[in-house]
Amino acid sequence: MNWDWSAVDAFLPRLADGLLVTAQALALSALLAFGLGLVWAVAQRSGPALVRGPVAVFTEFIRNTPLLVQLFFLYYVLPEWGLTLSAMVTGVVGLGLHYSTYTAEVYRAGIEGVPRGQWEAATALSLSRGRTWGVVILPQAIRRVAPALGNYVIAMLKDTPMLFVVGVMEMLGEARQFSSETFLTVEAVTVVGIAFILLSCPASFLMRTLERRLAR
Amino acid sequence: MPADTANAYTDTDAGGRAQGRATVGTGTTADELIRFDRVTKRFGSNTVLDSLDFRVFPKKHVTLIGPSGSGKTTILRLLMTLLKPDEGTITVDGTPLSHEERNGKLVPAGEKHVREVRKNMGMVFQQFNLFPHMSVLRNITEAPVQVLGMSRDEAAERALELLDMVGLKDRSDTYPGRLSGGQQQRVAIARALAMRPKVLLLDEVTSALDPELVAGVLDLLRDIARTTDITMLCVTHEMSFARDISDCVMMFDEGKVIEFGHPEKMFGDPEQERTREFLSAVL
Numbered sequence: 102m103n104w105d106w107s108a109v110d111a112f113l114p115r116l117a118d119g120l121l122v123t124a125q126a127l128a129l130s131a132l133l134a135f136g137l138g139l140v141w142a143v144a145q146r147s148g149p150a151l152v153r154g155p156v157a158v159f160t161e162f163i164r165n166t167p168l169l170v171q172l173f174f175l176y177y178v179l180p181e182w183g184l185t186l187s188a189m190v191t192g193v194v195g196l197g198l199h200y201s202t203y204t205a206e207v208y209r210a211g212i213e214g215v216p217r218g219q220w221e222a223a224t225a226l227s228l229s230r231g232r233t234w235g236v237v238i239l240p241q242a243i244r245r246v247a248p249a250l251g252n253y254v255i256a257m258l259k260d261t262p263m264l265f266v267v268g269v270m271e272m273l274g275e276a277r278q279f280s281s282e283t284f285l286t287v288e289a290v291t292v293v294g295i296a297f298i299l300l301s302c303p304a305s306f307l308m309r310t311l312e313r314r315l316a317r
Numbered sequence: 318m319p320a321d322t323a324n325a326y327t328d329t330d331a332g333g334r335a336q337g338r339a340t341v342g343t344g345t346t347a348d349e350l351i352r353f354d355r356v357t358k359r360f361g362s363n364t365v366l367d368s369l370d371f372r373v374f375p376k377k378h379v380t381l382i383g384p385s386g387s388g389k390t391t392i393l394r395l396l397m398t399l400l401k402p403d404e405g406t407i408t409v410d411g412t413p414l415s416h417e418e419r420n421g422k423l424v425p426a427g428e429k430h431v432r433e434v435r436k437n438m439g440m441v442f443q444q445f446n447l448f449p450h451m452s453v454l455r456n457i458t459e460a461p462v463q464v465l466g467m468s469r470d471e472a473a474e475r476a477l478e479l480l481d482m483v484g485l486k487d488r489s490d491t492y493p494g495r496l497s498g499g500q501q502q503r504v505a506i507a508r509a510l511a512m513r514p515k516v517l518l519l520d521e522v523t524s525a526l527d528p529e530l531v532a533g534v535l536d537l538l539r540d541i542a543r544t545t546d547i548t549m550l551c552v553t554h555e556m557s558f559a560r561d562i563s564d565c566v567m568m569f570d571e572g573k574v575i576e577f578g579h580p581e582k583m584f585g586d587p588e589q590e591r592t593r594e595f596l597s598a599v600l
């Protein structure tokens with residue numbers, strides 16, 4: 102096997118483009134996953150029965166089907182229904198929605214971990230439902246589960262290459278394109294792999310530190 | 318309720334048992350601050366309160382005593398709407414907790430109505446239940462700002478006065494986790510008072526404290542009982558404290574008030590054998 106360092110040089114600028122897209126996709130889908138997950142969790146805890154059931158079924162369904170299938174669905178089926186989304190939006194929605202069903206579970210655990218006395222104290226002070234959630238319960242719940250949420254961001258990072266199937270030119274997409282032009286596949290893919298290691302190792306380390314901090 | 322005429326009770330005071338309804342204070346129905354009408358509460362097949370009737374007039378201090386499991390906590394939790402009765406009506410300052418009038422019709426109470434009635438009451442818990450992620454000051458100011466619509470500055474000023482009263486003025490920026498149990502409980506009392514409640518519900522507020530911290534909290538409550546107009550409903554095992562502050566002691570057993578009256582009489586010469594037994598066990 103030949104290793105061509107000049108190929109690495111040639112690929113790096115493309116990698117930088119891809120990295121930017123990866124970062125964008127990750128940031129947006131993480132925001133979506135955090136926000137939607139919170140909606141699912143709160144709806145399941147205190148929404149009306151008419152909402153709780155469908156939310157439970159929907160999140161269970163999403164959690165138990167592969168992300169790749171969901172991405173294909175968004176990519177091929179939505180346009181049939183007249184809804185055409187850009188590659189980035191499709192990818193972000195797919196990844197964010199998928200992971201929102203996991204973050205929902207994380208939030209749920211965090212919410213259940215808040216002692217009942219906190220709800221009762223909030224009630225005894227006549228705080229409204231919204232205030233009780235917003236200033237009493239969620240700040241405590243989220244603090245508890247911040248490391249677990251962080252770990253899902255790392256998992257999402259490692260799933261971003263899947264967005265390539267809906268045409269998002271993230272790092273792997275750039276590598277595939279580069280190799281189809283130059284036939285220098287090994288170099289490009291190896292560089293992408295290393296880039297992922299360089300990103301996720303420090304991130305994991307950061308999460309473990311955070312976890313230890315919060316555990317104290 | 319036509320049979321419930323106002324003056325049916327006007328001659329009763331602590332100890333007046335003629336109507337069979339425990340009554341603390343005097344006045345007309347319109348003056349009543351707390352009223353339980355045939356309130357029944359069950360947990361599964363366990364009937365904790367059995368068609369309970371009692372009423373309390375403003376500014377009175379009532380101590381609830383009785384064996385473990387007799388439903389003392391349940392009464393306070395029903396009042397605070399942390400629980401719903403299975404039967405009967407609870408009325409606070411003339412307003413029923415369970416229903417409201419809308420367009421001339423009685424309908425089950427909505428969230429807003431319940432919150433409105435709750436504003437009359439403050440509660441202090443055995444386990445303090447301070448918000449651990451908020452400073453002491455914020456613990457006290459949050460509800461006045463959010464619920465009473467006070468400005469942050471005004472609420473903070475009031476909170477500092479209250480903290481001064483409970484002896485913790487210099488700890489306003491501290492987080493509850495860094496306070497002793499006794500200090501936390503005093504903050505919890507300040508937090509409840511910040512809402513200017515008419516009624517203060519106290520559920521074994523010193524039971525979770527180390528023995529050496531109990532006296533400080535009880536002294537504070539004695540001060541509050543002496544210097545404010547606040548009505549108190551208090552569950553406690555501290556009988557000398559109960560004797561000091563109470564206008565009336567109510568003895569609960571098997572879901573009912575089995576005896577009530579002035580603390581001198583209740584602790585000195587109770588009528589019921591069950592009361593006698595209970596008191597000799599705890600005194």
Ligand SMILES: Nc1ncnc2c1ncn2[C@@H]1O[C@H](COP(=O)(O)OP(=O)(O)OP(=O)(O)O)[C@@H](O)[C@H]1O
Nearest residue numbers: 360361363365383384385386387388389390391392
């Ligand atoms: N949420 C609940 N679910 C089921 N049973 C309950 C619940 N809360 C209270 N009980 C039962 O109701 C009864 C009365 O409880 P309560 O806490 O009011 O008693 P208490 O007089 O305050 O007793 P203690 O002196 O031990 O605090 C007990 O038998 C208790 O087991």
Ligand SMILES: [Mg+2]
Nearest residue numbers: 389390391521
């Ligand atoms: Mg109790």
